[in-house]
Amino acid sequence: MALTNLEVISVPVRDPERARLFYAGALGFTVEIDSFDGGMRWLTLRPPGSGTAITLVTWFETMPAGSLRGAVLGCDSLEQTLAELAGRGVAFLEDEIQEAPWGRWKTFADPDGNAWIVQQTNPDFGRAGS
Template sequence: MKGFEIISIPVTNQQAAKEFYLKMGFKLIVEAPYEGGANWIQLGIPGSETSITLVNWFPQMPAGSVRGLVIKCDDLDKDIEEMATRGIVVKPADKTPWGRFASVVDPDGNVLSLHGR
């Protein structure tokens, strides 16, 4: 094994979720037709090997069920400020012994944590 490649994010509306993640700073890797009328939408953070795919075909993964996905930030305050200028609401950062964390909630209720040291 070498690492995580793709993480599935369960959503209801793939297009609305795609627009949210693009505003957040992700880049579109691929968008193509998939089974059952869905699309394969894969996005990534520039410079990262791990990407996400916006899924709506796993009944065991209801939209909004993601918690604990942590995104590393070199400058947490700068990233929070940049997201705010793009209309992304970021909750105030919490300070812990292992770093600072700020939460972002996507349109379906999935919670992503931004992490800075």
């Protein structure tokens, strides 16, 4: 047995349609699955170029809407990405870019309060001699 990938992250939301509009419109995710089955809406979106998708969920009692924290979206140019997202209405939780040895980032929340990090990773972090 071997685990091969991180396939899906469940994102708890109140209103799947409102969340779909945010993730597809403001963040540019692609809708891959949008279907109703057994009285539940199954809605899966994927960030461009990502191997991991998200599923917008309403049915996990242990995951109330807005409880996701610490999910990280990577980018090549933090300033450019932040400007593009702000232009699409994404509001960031910090005024200033945060910095650490591993990279630079800012945090935003989706309409339900799920907190996401947009990060540009330091490519030299953790390498010998850095």
